[in-house]
Each structure stands twice: as structure tokens, then as C-alpha cells.
Amino acid sequence: MSAITETTANTAAPRPRGGIGQSVSDSLVIAKRNLIRMTRIPEMVIFGLIQPIMFVVLFSYVFGGSMVINGSTNPQDYREFLMAGIFAQTVTFATAGAGAGIADDMHKGLIDRFRSLPMSRGAVLTGRTLADLVQTALTLVVLAIVALLVGWRTHENIGKVLGAFGLLLLLGYAFSWIGALIGLSVRTPEAATSGGLIWLFPVTFISNAFVPTATMPGWLQPVAEWNPFSATVQACRVLFGNPGVSTSDAWPMQHPVWASLLWSLVILVVFRTLAVRKYRSATA
Amino acid sequence: MPGAIYAEGLVKTFGDVRAVDGVDLDVPQGTVLGLLGPNGAGKTTVVRCLTTLLTPDSGKLSVAGIDVVKQPNEVRRNIGLSGQFAAVDEYLTGRENLQMVAQLYQMPAKAAKARAGELLDRFHLADAADRPSKTYSGGMRRRLDLAAALVVSPPVMFMDEPTTGLDPRNRQQLWDVIRELVSGGTTLLLTTQYLEEADHLAHDICVIDHGKVIARGTSDQLKAQIGGERVEVVVHERDQIAPAAEVMQALGKGEVKVENHTRRLTVPVTGGAKLLAEVIRDLDARGVEIDDIGLRRPTLDDVFLSLTGHVAELDEGENGNGTEKEAGK
Numbered sequence: 001m002s003a004i005t006e007t008t009a010n011t012a013a014p015r016p017r018g019g020i021g022q023s024v025s026d027s028l029v030i031a032k033r034n035l036i037r038m039t040r041i042p043e044m045v046i047f048g049l050i051q052p053i054m055f056v057v058l059f060s061y062v063f064g065g066s067m068v069i070n071g072s073t074n075p076q077d078y079r080e081f082l083m084a085g086i087f088a089q090t091v092t093f094a095t096a097g098a099g100a101g102i103a104d105d106m107h108k109g110l111i112d113r114f115r116s117l118p119m120s121r122g123a124v125l126t127g128r129t130l131a132d133l134v135q136t137a138l139t140l141v142v143l144a145i146v147a148l149l150v151g152w153r154t155h156e157n158i159g160k161v162l163g164a165f166g167l168l169l170l171l172g173y174a175f176s177w178i179g180a181l182i183g184l185s186v187r188t189p190e191a192a193t194s195g196g197l198i199w200l201f202p203v204t205f206i207s208n209a210f211v212p213t214a215t216m217p218g219w220l221q222p223v224a225e226w227n228p229f230s231a232t233v234q235a236c237r238v239l240f241g242n243p244g245v246s247t248s249d250a251w252p253m254q255h256p257v258w259a260s261l262l263w264s265l266v267i268l269v270v271f272r273t274l275a276v277r278k279y280r281s282a283t284a
Numbered sequence: 285m286p287g288a289i290y291a292e293g294l295v296k297t298f299g300d301v302r303a304v305d306g307v308d309l310d311v312p313q314g315t316v317l318g319l320l321g322p323n324g325a326g327k328t329t330v331v332r333c334l335t336t337l338l339t340p341d342s343g344k345l346s347v348a349g350i351d352v353v354k355q356p357n358e359v360r361r362n363i364g365l366s367g368q369f370a371a372v373d374e375y376l377t378g379r380e381n382l383q384m385v386a387q388l389y390q391m392p393a394k395a396a397k398a399r400a401g402e403l404l405d406r407f408h409l410a411d412a413a414d415r416p417s418k419t420y421s422g423g424m425r426r427r428l429d430l431a432a433a434l435v436v437s438p439p440v441m442f443m444d445e446p447t448t449g450l451d452p453r454n455r456q457q458l459w460d461v462i463r464e465l466v467s468g469g470t471t472l473l474l475t476t477q478y479l480e481e482a483d484h485l486a487h488d489i490c491v492i493d494h495g496k497v498i499a500r501g502t503s504d505q506l507k508a509q510i511g512g513e514r515v516e517v518v519v520h521e522r523d524q525i526a527p528a529a530e531v532m533q534a535l536g537k538g539e540v541k542v543e544n545h546t547r548r549l550t551v552p553v554t555g556g557a558k559l560l561a562e563v564i565r566d567l568d569a570r571g572v573e574i575d576d577i578g579l580r581r582p583t584l585d586d587v588f589l590s591l592t593g594h595v596a597e598l599d600e601g602e603n604g605n606g607t608e609k610e611a612g613k
Contacts (some may be wrong), residue, residue, distance in 0.1 A: 013361040013389040013436040029387045040375040109371035118360040119388040
């Protein structure tokens with residue numbers, strides 16, 4: 001263990017550049033770290049894939065025959081209707097992963113290390129959410145292939161289809177900041193996993209994702225129609241050219257693309273601000 | 285001119301708990317301060333305040349001459365922190381961990397890579413450099429954690445219980461590293477539960493309990509305050525306590541303490557091993573059968589016994605630590 005101090009002149013670290021440049025490079029360092037982790041824990045990625053695939057299969061074949069979409073009981077119509085919902089649910093369920101990961105970093109003392117470094121304050125969370133975005137994108141690709149296999153088709157041009165996937169990724173990214181805030185607020189990774197999931201059930205089920213909102217009790221319909229999640233699902237159905245587009249008068253249902261963009265941006269800004277503030281005072 | 289690590293009237297409360305209650309520290313550059321105390325005494329909170337992880341309620345703090353509260357980012361450029369549990373990413377390799385930390389210290393990617401290689405060699409981790417650190421032994425992980433704290437050779441280092449849970453060999457190795465660092469001019473604040481460790485490494489020792497400094501000085505000064513070695517004897521039969529006490533009274537340098545239910549007798553002594561031999565001879569001559577005998581050096585318990593009149597309440601301390609952490613949320 002000799003000569004540790006040989007080249008050490010006891011100098012401070014280079015002066016941080018500060019500003020956006022440093023935020024971006026620090027975030028990329030952290031994103032790389034999280035992506036490397038994913039390759040080392042492939043089972044996490046695989047479980048992340050199995051769940052939505054299971055949903056596709058279960059919903060298509062179990063519920064498919066009993067669902068009425070635009071007056072049609074053809075299971076094919078329900079499958080096309082369903083996919084936008086499954087895609088959106090998949091990107092939002094990925095947020096639980098962000099929360100659990102960040103809680104785990106706190107628990108293991110890594111957040112302490114990061115907070116003692118002269119790095120950009122938001123980078124730990126931004127890096128994590130960016131890495132999750134990459135994973136979400138891969139999951140969507142696999143899921144789209146499975147969807148095509150069970151008979152899902154799009155009926156619009158490729159630009160619109162890609163636009164729909166863009167909205168899905170934006171929604172997932174915005175939601176991952178909610179996950180980050182939960183991860184910073186709970187004491188254990190286990191709590192982050194369950195705490196990160198439970199609220200997603202009402203959010204994704206009180207929506208137009210799996211059944212048309214018109215079948216819900218009257219008082220519940222506005223809740224479902226103004227649910228940020230529903231806006232994205234509706235936008236996807238429109239952009240995919242899939243059946244079951246809601247004809248409700250509610251503004252988000254009439255202007256789903258704008259509603260989806262607005263909701264996602266508002267969630268992103270609000271929860272990013274809250275999460276970064278929480279990070280500054282985070283303690284394990 | 286305040287030292288490289290300086291605190292005046294540091295107070296940090298969590299709810300009703302005054303975790304740190306008016307601590308003053310002044311560590312001259314190039315020296316080691318050992319911060320001693322049981323779990324929950326407030327050691328970690330002091331370190332967390334000085335390393336910008338917690339904002340103190342009040343007090344003046346500076347590190348490397350920089351105000352900790354006003355210029356936290358400047359402080360971060362000048363410190364290395366090695367925490368209580370080795371804070372490395374277990375799924376990243378040793379090399380990836382060090383590169384990441386170096387880059388976050390704002391080193392360019394290429395320099396970060398070179399520095400990681402250097403540190404891996406020097407901390408005897410080169411063979412394991414490209415294995416996930418999950419596969420490392422406790423000692424290796426601790427070395428990696430320390431290497432991460434030394435990525436930029438910071439002028440001021442903080443180590444929070446660096447050797448807790450390490451086996452004696454690894455502990456020795458870590459001590460060697462620390463000595464070398466300090467000989468290179470690094471200022472170090474080290475927290476520990478082991479008086480022995482502070483004894484080996486620290487120029488000055490500061491004992492804290494319930495968030496307050498209860499003693500400070502060099503190791504020798506503290507020992508003089510505590511009292512030196514003592515001989516401890518456990519006799520085989522209860523009725524042998526009396527003759528054993530007479531022998532120990534004759535050879536010892538103070539009052540013999542007797543615990544009847546454990547048949548344990550203790551007496552302060554001077555003269556070390558030689559005197560121990562005398563005690564054994566005399567006990568044998570009186571026909572006293574011994575279950576156990578030993579020369580005890582002052583421990584942290586003795587420090588507490590002598591300073592506060594009660595032994596360090598480690599269990600209560602752990603709970604205290606728990607609330608401290610929870611309240612810190």
C-alpha cells in the first residue's frame with residue numbers, strides 16, 4: 001500500500017464549470033452508471049417486460065370476447081383498443097423502478113457520496129430518469145412486437161405512430177419524477193416499490209385504458225376523462241387509428257394530443273422541482 | 285487562523301433530539317482528530333454537517349478555510365468522504381466506480397480513467413478491477429470506498445468509522461493507508477468507537493456523548509484521566525474471592541473491585557505483564573484456582589465510566605441513532 005501520496009499534492013478538484021454544461025455531463029455520467037447496472041441485473045429488465053406482455057395476453061384473450069367497442073364485440077377491435085392502454089400503463093409502471101432505485105441508493109449510502117461531490121444537484125435524479133427512459137423505450141419496442149403478433153395494427157402514417165410513441169415516452173419520463181420523489185421520501189427500497197405501485201392502479205384503471213369511459217358510473221366519467229393518463233391513451237388511439245376513441249365533450253378527450261403534452265410537461269416541471277428540492281436535503 | 289477543519293458552537297437538532305449540542309472543533313492542517321463516542325453520540329451528525337450533507341441549526345463551520353454553509357460546493361471540491369458503510373455501486377466494477385466518482389469530481393473522462401487505474405493498483409485492487417464490486421470481500425469494498433474518497437487527493441478527509449466490521453488484518457492495512465495520507469499533509473477527521481484506533485492514528489482525541497464534547501486531549505492525556513491498566517481475575521469458587529482480593533490489594537495500585545455473582549475482581553495496576561506474572565504466582569501460592577486472568581487496557585467503556593460515571597449505553601445509543609436518522613428525513 002505504498003506511494004499513495006506519491007503524486008498527490010493535496011489539491012482541490014478542478015473548479016466545476018457550473019451551468020447547463022455541467023448538469024448535462026454529470027447527468028450522462030449517472031445515466032451511464034444506471035444503464036451499466038441494468039445490463040448487470042438483466043432479470044430486472046426481463047421482469048419489466050414479462051408483466052406488460054402478460055397484460056396483453058390476459059386482457060386480449062380473457063376480456064376480449066366480452067368487450068363492446070363502438071358497438072362491436074369482435075375481439076380484434078378490443079385488441080386494437082387495448083394496446084394504447086397497455087402501452088401507457090407500461091410506461092407509467094416503470095416509474096416504480098425509478099423510486100426503488102433511488103431509495104436503494106439512499107439506503108446504501110450512495111446518495112451521501114454523490115451529495116458530497118462537487119456535482120450538479122439535479123444530476124443524480126436526471127441520470128436515473130434518463131436511464132429509465134432508455135429502458136422504457138426498449139420495453140415499448142418489445143411490447144409493440146408482441147402486440148403486432150396478437151393482431152394489433154395501426155391505421156395511420158408512420159409519423160403519427162411515432163408521435164404516439166413520443167407522447168408515451170414523455171408521459172413515462174414525467175411519471176418517473178413522481179417515482180423519484182417517492183424514492184427520496186420513503187425509508188426503504190421495499191417501501192418505494194410498493195409505494196411506487198399502489199397509486200398507479202387507480203391512475204391507470206380509472207381511465208379509458210381498458211374499458212370505454214362511457215361504461216363507468218356518471219360521477220366517475222369526468223375523473224377518468226380528465227385523468228392525465230387518459231389523455232395520452234386517447235391521443236395514442238387517435239394517432240394509431242385504433243377503434244374506441246372517446247367521443248366525450250371533455251376538453252382533454254377532444255384535444256388529446258395537446259392535453260397529453262400539457263399534462264406531461266406540467267407533471268414533469270412540478271415533480272422535478274419537488275424531487276430536486278427533496279434531494280438537496282435527503283438523508284439516508 | 286482557524287484549522288483545516290473548524291467548528292464553533294455546532295448545533296443540530298432532529299425534532300426534539302439535540303443530536304449535536306454545541307460542539308467545538310479545531311483541527312490543525314496535517315493532523316488527525318479522532319472523534320470518539322458510542323453509537324448515537326452524534327459523531328456521524330458532526331461529520332454530515334461538516335461535509336455539507338446536513339445544514340446545521342447554528343454554529344460556525346469551515347473546512348479548508350471555506351465557510352461550509354455559505355459555499356458548500358467549494359467545500360465539496362476540497363473534501364473526501366468515506367462513510368460508515370462502503371458507498372460504492374455494487375453492480376459496477378471497481379474501475380467503473382472510481383471512474384464515475386472521478387468524473388463527478390469534474391475530471392475529464394480520460395484523466396478519470398487514468399486516475400482510476402492508478403488507485404486500483406495502489407489499493408491492491410487491480411486483479412479485481414473489472415469484477416462487479418458485489419463480489420468483493422468486506423475489506424476490498426472498504427478499500428474501494430476509500431479509493432473513491434481519494435480520487436482527487438483532497439486536502440481534507442472525513443472517515444466515518446472506517447474500520448467498523450473489518451478483520452484485524454484489513455484494519456491494519458487501512459491504518460497504514462491513513463498514516464501515509466497524513467504524512468503527505470492531509471488533514472483527517474476520523475470517527476471511531478475504538479479507543480485503540482484513535483490511539484494509533486489520532487494526534488488529538490475528542491470524546492462526545494449525547495451531542496456534547498465530554499473530554500478532549502491527546503491519547504496519553506485521556507488515558508491519564510481514565511487511569512491505566514488493570515488486572516482482572518475470575519476465580520473458580522466463591523470462597524476464593526477473599527484471599528484473591530488480598531493478593532490483588534497487595535500488588536495493585538488502588539481499590540479492588542469485586543463482582544460477587546461473576547466472581548470477578550479488578551484492580552488498577554502499573555507494571556504490565558511483569559506484574560501479571562506476580563499476581564498469578566501469589567494467587568497460586570494461596571491456592572486460589574483461576575478461571576480467567578488478564579491485563580486490561582482502558583477501553584471506551586472505561587473512558588465513559590471515568591468521565592460520566594456510567595458505561596457507554598450502546599443499546600440505547602443504537603436506538604438514539606435510529607431516531608436521529610429517521611428524524612433527519
